[in-house]
Structure formats: C-alpha cells, structure tokens
Amino acid sequence: xxxxxxxxxxxxxxxxxxxxxxxxxxxxxxxxxxxxxxxxxxxxxxxxxxxxxxxxxxxxxxxxxxxxxxxxxxxxxxxxxxxxxxxxxxxxxxxxxxxxxxxxxxxxxxxxxxxxx
Amino acid sequence: xxxxxxxxxxxxxxxxxxxxxxxxxxxxxxxxxxxxxxxxxxxxxxxxxxxxxxxxxxxxxxxxxxxxxxxxxxxxxxxxxxxxxxxxxxxxxxxxxxxxxxxxxxxxx
Numbered sequence: 001x002x003x004x005x006x007x008x009x010x011x012x013x014x015x016x017x018x019x020x021x022x023x024x025x026x027x028x029x030x031x032x033x034x035x036x037x038x039x040x041x042x043x044x045x046x047x048x049x050x051x052x053x054x055x056x057x058x059x060x061x062x063x064x065x066x067x068x069x070x071x072x073x074x075x076x077x078x079x080x081x082x083x084x085x086x087x088x089x090x091x092x093x094x095x096x097x098x099x100x101x102x103x104x105x106x107x108x109x110x111x112x113x114x115x116x117x
Numbered sequence: 118x119x120x121x122x123x124x125x126x127x128x129x130x131x132x133x134x135x136x137x138x139x140x141x142x143x144x145x146x147x148x149x150x151x152x153x154x155x156x157x158x159x160x161x162x163x164x165x166x167x168x169x170x171x172x173x174x175x176x177x178x179x180x181x182x183x184x185x186x187x188x189x190x191x192x193x194x195x196x197x198x199x200x201x202x203x204x205x206x207x208x209x210x211x212x213x214x215x216x217x218x219x220x221x222x223x224x225x226x
Contacts, residue, residue, distance in 0.1 A: 001162075032212065034213070034214075042218065042219075043204060043216040043217060043218045043219045044160070044204070044216045045216075046213060046214070046215070049212075049213065091157075093159055093160075097212050104148075104208075104212060105162055105165070106150075106162070106214060107162075108159035108160050108161070109159055110158065110159050111157075111158065111159050113157070
C-alpha cells in the first residue's frame with residue numbers, strides 16, 4: 001500500500017492566522033489527492049479534490065478562498081487554512097488513491113489536528 | 118447525491134461476533150468500502166464490495182446487496198483492540214468517497 005505523511009500532526013494557532021498543512025505521498029506518484037475534515041465524533045467529510053498541476057475541485061459549501069489547496073508536484077499537496085477561526089478547529093486528513101489490482105483503494109495520512117484559539 | 122445510514126454505537130463482548138449494518142441510497146455505484154478508525158488516527162482499509170455477496174478477510178467479512186442498498190461488516194472473535202469506529206463509505210461515481218457517520222464499537226471483557 002501507499003504511505004502518506006502529513007505535517008504537522010498538531011497545530012495550535014491564534015484566531016486570524018493562516019496555517020499550512022502538508023500531505024506527502026512517500027512511495028507513489030499521485031495526480032489526485034483528497035482533503036477531508038472530521039469534527040469530533042463525526043465522520044469524514046470530503047472538502048476538496050486536489051489535482052496535480054491544476055485547480056482543486058471543492059465540495060459544495062467549502063470556501064475555496066478560505067481553504068487554499070496547492071498540488072504542485074506528484075508527491076505533495078498542501079492545504080492552507082486562511083484567517084483561521086475557532087470553528088475551523090478540526091481533524092484534517094488527506095488521502096490518495098492507488099490502483100491495487102481491481103481495486104482503487106484510498107490510503108489516508110495520519111491527520112493533522114488543528115486547534116484555533 | 119448519496120445518503121448513508123449506520124448505527125451510531127454498538128457494544129459487544131470479547132470473543133463474540135458483531136454485525137454492523139449500512140444502508141444507502143445512491144444514483145450511481147462503484148463500490149462500498151469499510152474502514153476502521155481508532156480515535157485520533159487515520160482510517161485504515163478493511164474491506165470492499167462491488168458485486169453482491171460476501172467478501173471474507175480473516176476475522177472481518179463484508180456483505181453487499183446492491184438491489185437492497187445494504188451492506189454489513191461482520192467482526193468475528195472480537196478482541197479488545199477492535200474497539201474503534203467503523204466507517205461505511207460509498208463510491209458513487211468517479212473516485213470520490215462519501216462516508217457514513219460511523220459506528221463506534223465498544224468491546225467489553
């Protein structure tokens with residue numbers, strides 16, 4: 001399977017600041033990566049699909065100007081939460097999809113816990 | 118769009134069997150996935166069904182009925198480490214996954 005890393009694993013910031021989260025594929029080239037958000041005791045909600053070399057595709061209700069996604073290489077996608085507010089505090093998880101035989105399986109990063117004070 | 122329902126919580130005894138049901142409505146279907154997620158960690162893949170029937174992988178099995186919009190995950194010989202959330206996820210079209218709310222399973226001694 002694919003190994004996906006995220007950095008940082010935890011971040012605490014003040015309201016109004018911007019936070020960048022990196023998602024790296026360590027052993028596969030990924031033209032597509034996915035960004036999810038998970039609030040406590042809730043499931044994963046897809047925020048956007050990150051496409052290498054082109055604009056990300058955002059899900060309905062996700063502000064593209066607030067959650068900036070850059071997928072500049074086949075192994076790195078970044079999510080920047082701009083002007084973060086306490087309601088943005090959440091667990092952010094990235095994933096990439098790899099064809100494994102007959103199955104397109106998504107492999108997830110370890111997640112980044114963002115706390116906005 | 119898609120709608121996915123699964124129970125919020127289940128409790129079972131170590132060594133027992135637990136079945137987690139997932140029902141869904143969707144306009145397209147490219148597969149039904151089950152993931153395990155421990156608190157504060159990323160989901161890990163458990164099982165996948167695209168055709169009707171049972172898929173068995175060790176202690177975990179998953180069943181799918183596309184006509185009924187129904188799947189279940191069966192966990193056998195429960196161990197304490199199986200206490201986690203179990204997420205049912207649907208791939209309707211393209212490569213996007215839509216997750217259900219997750220079922221928290223508590224395994225008691």
